[in-house]
Amino acid sequence: MDDHLQLRERVAKACRIMGLMGLAKGVTGHASARIPGTDRVLVRARGPNELGVRFTTAEQIVEITLDGKLASPNDQGLKAPKEVYIHTSVYKARPDVYGVVHAHPMNAVLFTICRKPLRPLFGAYDPDAAKLAISPLPIYPYSILCDTPERGDELAVALGTDKGCLMTGHGITTCGPNVEEATMTAIALEELALVNFRAASLGEPVDIPIDEQDFIKAIDSDLQQAGSGEPPAGRAISQWRYYCMLEESASG
Numbered sequence: 001m002d003d004h005l006q007l008r009e010r011v012a013k014a015c016r017i018m019g020l021m022g023l024a025k026g027v028t029g030h031a032s033a034r035i036p037g038t039d040r041v042l043v044r045a046r047g048p049n050e051l052g053v054r055f056t057t058a059e060q061i062v063e064i065t066l067d068g069k070l071a072s073p074n075d076q077g078l079k080a081p082k083e084v085y086i087h088t089s090v091y092k093a094r095p096d097v098y099g100v101v102h103a104h105p106m107n108a109v110l111f112t113i114c115r116k117p118l119r120p121l122f123g124a125y126d127p128d129a130a131k132l133a134i135s136p137l138p139i140y141p142y143s144i145l146c147d148t149p150e151r152g153d154e155l156a157v158a159l160g161t162d163k164g165c166l167m168t169g170h171g172i173t174t175c176g177p178n179v180e181e182a183t184m185t186a187i188a189l190e191e192l193a194l195v196n197f198r199a200a201s202l203g204e205p206v207d208i209p210i211d212e213q214d215f216i217k218a219i220d221s222d223l224q225q226a227g228s229g230e231p232p233a234g235r236a237i238s239q240w241r242y243y244c245m246l247e248e249s250a251s252g
């Protein structure tokens with residue numbers, strides 16, 4: 001363990017919240033954070049002693065280079081995940097990004113399988129989630145693993161300047177100015193998919209009117225200035241604290 005312990009703890013916490021919120025099951029899925037001022041990244045590792053996303057500890061976070069390689073050998077046999085290139089390619093393409101999340105949440109994936117868009121069916125119910133439908137996220141149209149630098153770069157091109165993308169038959173990738181906001185975008189995206197799924201099951205959903213979409217879109221999300229890698233501020237930190245408390249109480 002080195003001096004990035006605090007950031008490792010933040011990445012591990014994000015992983016545990018991903019598991020708790022149903023974004024990642026078993027051992028698949030990972031969060032990462034760029035180490036500010038460097039070209040290094042901390043990411044959830046895979047290996048013989050890993051405990052799964054829901055139970056990630058700081059010891060299971062490894063430091064990697066932007067080539068996707070371990071910065072130094074790990075004495076526990078931990079390795080970077082196969083899909084590490086999702087993270088490295090996004091960090092290379094997006095200097096504003098300091099946190100990346102990749103997960104396989106079922107409801108979001110169902111919409112990619114059925115080639116159905118996530119529709120703006122609600123507003124104030126969850127403005128952050130609604131915004132992901134009002135300005136639809138891009139789609140990476142392949143179900144294969146992003147396990148090469150080239151595939152990672154393709155995903156980063158598909159993502160563009162957005163805060164996330166859907167990956168057909170596979171999952172989602174979200175990003176932000178810190179790992180916490182990338183995680184909360186992933187949670188919001190899965191909530192959006194769940195509401196769309198349930199509404200379609202119940203009847204014939206109706207999009208909210210354009211003027212109401214504009215209203216929701218204009219709500220200030222009170223997020224911090226992008227780029228620093230610092231933990232979230234303003235309303236976002238209250239929201240994140242709630243997820244942290246939920247995770248701590250669930251873990252006893």
Ligand SMILES: [Zn+2]
Nearest residue numbers: 083102170171
């Ligand atoms: Zn994946």
